[in-house]
Amino acid sequence: MGVRRRVGGFVLLVNPILCDGFGHCAELAPDLVHVDEWGYPIIVTEPVALANLAALESARYAVRGCPRQALRIERVHDAH
C-alpha cells in the first residue's frame, strides 16, 4: 500500500459510440454529468481535482454503473 498522492485532476470521458443514453451517469454523478433533452450526457470538460473525493467517487460510480461501459476516468495533471 503506497501513499496515494492526490495531485492533478481527472476528467470523465464518454465514448459517444457506445453511449445509448441510459442516463445512469447523470443520476450517479449529477455534478459532473448533465443530460441533454434526448438523454445523452454532457460532461463537465474541465478537469476536476483528484482531491475532490466526492466528485471522484461519483465519477467512479458512474463508470461502474454505465450499462454500456461507455465511460472512463482519465487523469490529467493540470487540475484547477
Place this chain on the structure above:
Amino acid sequence: MIALTSPYLWYTTRATGLVTLVLFTLVVSLGTLVANRVGGTAVGRFELNELHRTIAAVACAFLAIHVVTTVIDSYVSTGPLAAVVPFVSSYKRLPVALGTIALDLMLAVWASSLLKARIANASWRFIHWFSWLAFAIAVVHALLAGTDARSGIGLAVVIVCVAVVAGAGAWRFAARPTRAAGRTALSPLGGEPERASRPVPRRSEPTARPAPSADGPQRAAPAFPRRPRPGRSR
C-alpha cells in the same frame, strides 16, 4: 467421498431450487426494467440496475447451494461431473442435464458480467441474452426434475414466475428501446435533482440556484462548476 444421505440435503436442494427460480424471475424482470429505461423520477434508473446486479449475486449463491447439495447428496447418484457436464448423470439423465445446461449458460452470463470492463460491450450483451434461454431451460428442469414443481404451491410459484418472465420478454421485445429515452435526474449522491417535471432552464437564462426550501437544508455548493461550457464536446 463420505456418503451423505441426510434427507436435509434433499430438502435444501428442493427449497433452494424454488428460491432460485423466484430470484431469477426478479433478476430478469429488473433487467428488463433497466433495458427498457424505466425509472428516473420516482425511482432512479441506476437503483434498478443496482438491484438487478445485487439480486443476481444472491440468486447465484442460491443456485450454488442448489447444485452443491444435489452433488453431495449420495441418495441419488448424480456425481460431481454432472454439475457442469450435461447428460452424465445416471439419475434422471435428461431433467438433470437441462439443469446443467441452464447452469452453464448462467455461468457464462455471470463470468461475462464479472469481466464486463475487460471484454467488448457487444460480447457482454450477446452473452446476456443467454439468460432468457437459461431461464426457459431451468423452468423445464424444475417441472421434470423437481419434486414440488408439479403440484400445489410449487406449481403455482412456477406458473407465476413463467408468467412474469414471459410478460417481461414480450415487453422487452415490443418496446425495444435502442436509443435514449429522455431525461433522468434523480440522485442521492449530490446536488438537487432536476425533476423531470420541472422545466429545464435555457442556456441563455442565468442558472441561478433555487432558493433553499423550508423543508430541508441547502446543500453546500460544489467546488467545481455545475454547468458545462456550451458548445464543447459531450
